[in-house]
């Protein structure tokens with residue numbers, strides 16, 4: 023596993039500009055804070071994502087056990103064991119970390135000038151040795167946030183900080199209240215750093231079980247959840263790992279956050295996810311350390327990076343109906359999700375499909391279904407043809423040094439087998455694709471109440487002047503109502519998808535991971551035309567693994583049952599159910615928190631992976647769209663994050679309203 | 686055995702403890718002027734009109750021999766003369782017209798109810814039989830409750846109490862909780878607003894209490910009718926003197942019902 027010349031050249035260039043950038047970091051030290059460092063990082067001149075996409079946490083185990091100074095010294099020490107580019111690689115790492123410890127020493131100097139003894143001592147220590155106390159470890163966390171340039175995924179913070187907290191408690195250096203104050207400041211800093219920008223990727227993953235099956239929720243887990251319930255922050259995004267032995271206290275805190283209506287606190291089910299990861303070849307000790315990225319992707323905390331691509335399984339329906347062509351009434355320009363962004367033309371990931379023959383000639387449903395699978399497979403092949411990473415943009419050294427075996431074996435992480443990168447392919451909108459298939463099966467082939475030419479004409483005209491056909495389509499069976507006939511199709515398609523995707527390998531030989539997710543659901547609604555389920559162009563489309571908004575009328579238990587028929591445990595890159603519980607349905611019940619906890623627990627028992635449960639007030643959303651000035655602080659879930667409703671683009675607002683109406 | 690069912694409601698949170706499935710049975714011997722589920726009063730199926738589904742094709746206007754439908758920019762449905770021939774339902778292409786109840790076997794219902802067993806087990810929920818007056822179809826209820834009990838489901842019966850004592854005794858062994866409606870203690874008022882006297886109801890209530898059955902009393906709070914202070918006091922006194930531990934729930938009036946009367950082509954009975 024040599025490091026190529028092009029790679030080392032690229033690293034050199036990035037290291038130069040990174041070192042220059044380090045000098046621009048403001049030496050902010052303030053008497054009102056426990057921790058040193060500015061809230062924001064300076065601008066970086068080239069697009070920083072080339073060398074670090076920020077979608078995965080740093081290897082904090084390594085970072086906290088060696089410290090900045092330890093990594094600096096290990097890089098130099100180990101460089102003597104290697105030759106050529108590998109030696110050069112470690113020497114460059116040494117240089118980066120020398121610059122970092124130098125920077126931290128300058129923080130110490132400023133603190134000394136300002137007579138801030140505590141901060142001086144901490145920074146001085148961290149410039150020379152690993153962190154030893156809880157406060158020092160928190161300081162490392164904050165420096166890492168600033169040093170990483172962009173806002174990024176944080177990972178299992180409660181687990182990594184806990185040994186320091188426990189050590190301090192034993193020595194009598196700290197109590198829970200003091201620790202809570204420091205944590206509260208850390209949360210506040212993430213909030214400021216995120217600056218209400220929405221999709222900042224700043225996700226923390228709390229709790230979970232270890233490989234002995236023991237609950238790892240600790241004092242800090244509870245402290246963070248309690249603080250989050252008390253503050254009104256958007257950042258960091260809170261996610262909790264739950265399992266069969268999770269405590270009542272944990273569930274109470276989770277449901278308290280969910281009831282707050284801010285769309286926060288996503289649940290990850292340890293049992294299903296860990297088993298799934300092991301099945302995909304991740305070693306046990308790695309699998310137990312999973313956490314999540316900004317879009318609820320399941321990633322491995324401290325083991326390599328992640329990246330994703332996506333295809334659209336609703337588009338594949340269109341491709342079958344129109345023999346590989348699109349059927350869009352018009353092209354639409356849209357914002358990403360916030361109303362302050364630029365308008366860009368929305369496009370399906372794969373616009374043109376294969377030629378699978380004339381729909382009019384497909385004489386039975388199996389023929390149609392076969393053509394559909396062909397179109398879907400075609401999209402997968404197009405998307406996964408190119409490998410995920412390349413020599414061109416190696417991982418930035420600051421980040422790379424925290425990954426397994428990088429310092430010890432002088433290996434660049436992208437080709438490093440012990441890293442276990444998470445590369446995945448998503449399909450979203452499965453619910454809408456399945457509804458379309460069900461409508462075609464039911465209306466055209468089984469009941470024969472609609473003819474193929476009529477359906478095509480109605481779709482080509484976006485149902486305009488075909489209201490009867492649209493109603494017929496809308497009344498066909500729908501996914502999310504615990505109806506086996508429809509749900510089985512979802513099971514079948516998801517199963518095929520998983521098999522096809524995992525046949526592809528990444529550069530370290532690991533399978534690509536499938537996931538049922540699509541963060542761009544509101545764009546998809548405009549990148550695919552009218553669909554046979556009666557949905558017209560632009561109307562809300564199913565997000566992730568959730569039913570199409572407005573079509574699940576049998577309540578949340580039916581939705582969970584439908585979704586959990588799919589083997590989501592093998593959709594291991596993430597398969598999020600976005601479940602809305604109308605606030606009105608819980609009104610007057612004795613223990614609403616217990617009710618939603620029970621829903622979540624059944625979801626887990628049935629093998630569900632990721633549940634994003636929201637208690638929503640439909641009326642409030644309608645009001646907020648009419649009178650935005652009165653609802654400035656109304657937060658709603660977007661995809662992997664919550665955002666202020668009134669700042670969402672019009673299309674995204676409409677989607678959020680449509681999904682709230684679903685029940 | 687088959688029963689007449691108007692609706693099966695999953696994730697029902699207000700008809701007993703925990704997460705439940707509520708089965709609404711058709712038929713009720715009382716005619717409360719404020720009835721919230723008018724589609725459940727009559728024993729036979731009726732035509733139900735869903736304006737939201739209607740596409741305005743007017744096929745119903747043409748097909749109805751009794752002229753129950755008229756067109757005035759939208760469909761107007763008046764069921765007074767309806768003979769339940771079902772022609773309109775057969776002819777409606779948009780499923781805007783449907784029977785208000787369906788004949789289902791106890792196994793059909795069990796199959797539906799068992800889908801949420803895990804939710805019941807975790808939340809302490811189960812199956813609720815409501816109506817109408819579920820015990821008006823006592824044979825069917827008995828079979829259903831027995832089967833459900835053998836599968837370990839918690840069973841709640843939501844009853845008006847206006848049922849033969851024998852029916853109550855028959856179902857009792859399978860029931861974990863009775864939600865028991867008490868509207869008036871005054872016999873005359875009861876007759877006036879529900880069409881029947883209340884001796885049977887109060888007697889049945891006393892029987893359940895005597896046998897130490899778990900009962901929660903539900904009082905529908907209807908403005909100007911049941912909500913008078915003296916009525917509410919009398920109900921409270923009556924219950925507390927039998928057993929002070931019995932819980933009383935006051936159920937506020939549901940405005941949704943006005944829509945429902947329209948669907949049935951009827952006018953509301955009470956002037957509210």
Ligand code: SF4
Pocket residue numbers: 738739740741742743744745746760776777778779780781782
């Ligand atoms: S037949 Fe059905 S769809 Fe047509 S007007 Fe009557 S109710 Fe409406």
Ligand code: SF4
Pocket residue numbers: 732748749750751752753766767768769770771772773774
């Ligand atoms: S069922 Fe009633 S409303 Fe329908 S066609 Fe027959 S008489 Fe008319």
